Amino acid sequence: MAAPKYVDMESQDNKAKEDQPFTHKKISRRLLLGGAATTAIVAMQSSLGKWIQVSAQQPLLKIDDPTKRIGPGPSVAGKRSPFEHPVRIKSDTSSRTPLQDLYSSLTPSDLHYERHHAGVPLIDPEKHELLIHGMVDNPMVFKLTDLKRFPSVTRTCFLECSGNFRSGKETMNPQEICGLTSQSEWTGLMLSTLFREAGVQPKATWFLAEGSDAAVMTRSIPVKKGFDDAMIVYAQNGEAIRPEQGYPMRLLLPGWEGNTCIKWLRRLELSDAPFMTREETSKYTYPVKDRIRQFSFEMDARSIITYPAYPNQLERGWVEIRGIAWSGRGKVVQVEVSTDAGKTWNAARLQEPVLDKAHTYFRYLWQWKGDETEIMSRAIDETNYTQPTLQQLIDARGSQINGYHMNPITAWQIKRDGRVLFKYIN
Amino acid sequence: MPKRFNIGNTFLAIALGLCVIVILGAYNNKLATVNVSGFGADTTQWPTSFGFGKPATQQQIMAWDIDVRSDGLGLPPGSGTVVQGRVIYNTKCMACHGSLEKALPPDAKLPAPVLVSDSTSKVKAIGNYWPYASTVFDYIRRAMPYNLPGSLTDNEVYSVTAYLLNANKIIKADAMLDAKSLPQIVMPAQQLFINDDRHGGPEVR
Numbered sequence A: 001m002a003a004p005k006y007v008d009m010e011s012q013d014n015k016a017k018e019d020q021p022f023t024h025k026k027i028s029r030r031l032l033l034g035g036a037a038t039t040a041i042v043a044m045q046s047s048l049g050k051w052i053q054v055s056a057q058q059p060l061l062k063i064d065d066p067t068k069r070i071g072p073g074p075s076v077a078g079k080r081s082p083f084e085h086p087v088r089i090k091s092d093t094s095s096r097t098p099l100q101d102l103y104s105s106l107t108p109s110d111l112h113y114e115r116h117h118a119g120v121p122l123i124d125p126e127k128h129e130l131l132i133h134g135m136v137d138n139p140m141v142f143k144l145t146d147l148k149r150f151p152s153v154t155r156t157c158f159l160e161c162s163g164n165f166r167s168g169k170e171t172m173n174p175q176e177i178c179g180l181t182s183q184s185e186w187t188g189l190m191l192s193t194l195f196r197e198a199g200v201q202p203k204a205t206w207f208l209a210e211g212s213d214a215a216v217m218t219r220s221i222p223v224k225k226g227f228d229d230a231m232i233v234y235a236q237n238g239e240a241i242r243p244e245q246g247y248p249m250r251l252l253l254p255g256w257e258g259n260t261c262i263k264w265l266r267r268l269e270l271s272d273a274p275f276m277t278r279e280e281t282s283k284y285t286y287p288v289k290d291r292i293r294q295f296s297f298e299m300d301a302r303s304i305i306t307y308p309a310y311p312n313q314l315e316r317g318w319v320e321i322r323g324i325a326w327s328g329r330g331k332v333v334q335v336e337v338s339t340d341a342g343k344t345w346n347a348a349r350l351q352e353p354v355l356d357k358a359h360t361y362f363r364y365l366w367q368w369k370g371d372e373t374e375i376m377s378r379a380i381d382e383t384n385y386t387q388p389t390l391q392q393l394i395d396a397r398g399s400q401i402n403g404y405h406m407n408p409i410t411a412w413q414i415k416r417d418g419r420v421l422f423k424y425i426n
Numbered sequence B: 001m002p003k004r005f006n007i008g009n010t011f012l013a014i015a016l017g018l019c020v021i022v023i024l025g026a027y028n029n030k031l032a033t034v035n036v037s038g039f040g041a042d043t044t045q046w047p048t049s050f051g052f053g054k055p056a057t058q059q060q061i062m063a064w065d066i067d068v069r070s071d072g073l074g075l076p077p078g079s080g081t082v083v084q085g086r087v088i089y090n091t092k093c094m095a096c097h098g099s100l101e102k103a104l105p106p107d108a109k110l111p112a113p114v115l116v117s118d119s120t121s122k123v124k125a126i127g128n129y130w131p132y133a134s135t136v137f138d139y140i141r142r143a144m145p146y147n148l149p150g151s152l153t154d155n156e157v158y159s160v161t162a163y164l165l166n167a168n169k170i171i172k173a174d175a176m177l178d179a180k181s182l183p184q185i186v187m188p189a190q191q192l193f194i195n196d197d198r199h200g201g202p203e204v205r
Helices: A009-019 A144-149 A174-178 A191-198 A223-228 A390-397 B002-035 B058-064 B082-092 B133-143 B154-167
Strands: A039-045 A051-057 A094-096 A130-134 A140-142 A153-160 A181-190 A206-211 A218-222 A231-236 A250-252 A265-271 A286-288 A291-294 A302-307 A317-326 A332-338 A360-368 A373-381 A411-414 A420-422 B079-081 B176-178 B193-195
Touching: A130 B058, A140 A144, A140 A191, A144 A231, A153 A250, A174 A302, A181 A191, A181 A317, A191 A223, A191 A231, A206 A223, A218 A223, A286 A390, A302 A332, A302 A373, A317 A332, A317 A373, A332 A360, A360 A373, B079 B082, B079 B154, B082 B154, B133 B154, B154 B176
Parallel strands: A130 A265, A291 B193
Antiparallel strands: A039 A051, A130 A140, A153 A181, A181 A231, A206 A218, A206 A265, A231 A250, A286 A291, A302 A317, A317 A360, A332 A373, A373 A411, A411 A420, B079 B176
């Protein structure tokens, strides 16, 4: 048996306890791992399998050669490579997912977009309670531990803020344009399970969901959605849900605008009419011609190319165009990509599995010969809806449109010198 | 040779048997999945009640049930006037929302939204965009003042709601608001609101 090149500190420690091979100086991990030390006493296994001490004369450490240096050992919680810096862009009330830094449809939990109206509350799960009352046979209170005992379900879907539309200059990246969408794998119980437990009365048609933050956020939701696919989730990507996402529990309405998925959920009140809260009247509504459209719950199909995008610099040759597409009304059945400013469209490859109401990663191979052009994508969902252009949206709704429920095709201009710029619309 | 052949046969039989089991299993699973939307994907039927959680007390419901519906359901006892509301607004709201009496300089940057509008203003606020007066009451009671949410008494909420509605030219300066009068107010924007009736499909609307 040859002497190992590296000393496994774990087995060394165990050995130390068993055999007590160290008679004098105990070797600290820090010493072993370098720092300024060039000479160290290390333990090694001899050819006979015995632990021996050797005085190793180390040449000056070559920090940039990972094969010449023992790396740090295991840790209790991992970190990103120090060379990777994906971050959210934050404002006072929201933060945006760095879509251009992601390689698939899932969003790391710490990069999930945020939108809250009065900050992130600190909630002790031991004290938190969920009340369900109103038009139910049995008004009930549940602790988190109670909810975890119910049959559980895991589902991957996107969550998007319905105000996820920004424009205005060429130098905007995907995150700035539409970073208020993220995807997680959520775990919790079906709301229908809780509805049955409380005995929702047949006359109940709406329910109010209320959060335990300082905005005491409220939205009215049709009971039908509650029985259909709504969930109360307490876990995100395999761990307890993040505070920014509603710890210890939130409502999850797959495919519906983010604001309806009330975070820090504390109350459900069954009713026979909507409550007309501020967030469903004065906010999250939008002018359509001479009317104001209310209760737009489902997020319309949308896509965005996240590579190449501003501020990438393109090189001639093969380019794999990449991006995400999603629809609140079901599966994305096709994503089409145009590399000639919308004149012709070709189907992109969709990454399997394509999930219902979920970000779907798409790829399209293209050869850029150095010509100036525009590239763009459009999503088509299972209801046969095709993501429209901004002009189509304006034609349908009038010029009064505000930022809510806007899902226009996003185009990138490719300049002759390889610069990629957002084709913004005034 | 014959012996070997036999072993092979036995093996084949076992393999075939396994296949059948696997296929049957998949078939069963399929049946079960179809069932999921109803009750019991697994072998046991779901009980009518799991018995988790506990009955809510009337006290807890009353402490949390602060919402007010557009038809006035949920409005608490008490009342308030425009005059009283003016005093409350100027001490507890004006710092962020600005004075409602002095015209703001056009480039004024407030830390909070403007609360007054009419049919001619570009800004969307209570006077031209809020469909129900109940929402003003409900929102202020739950979320304002921003720095001290939930700190107003019900009478104060009635008063400051009255003051805001008067500033938006919706109620008179001598108006008094309570659980009876507030739901009777018809907001100018109410007639503008329509429910989204889109359900997918090729049409862009």
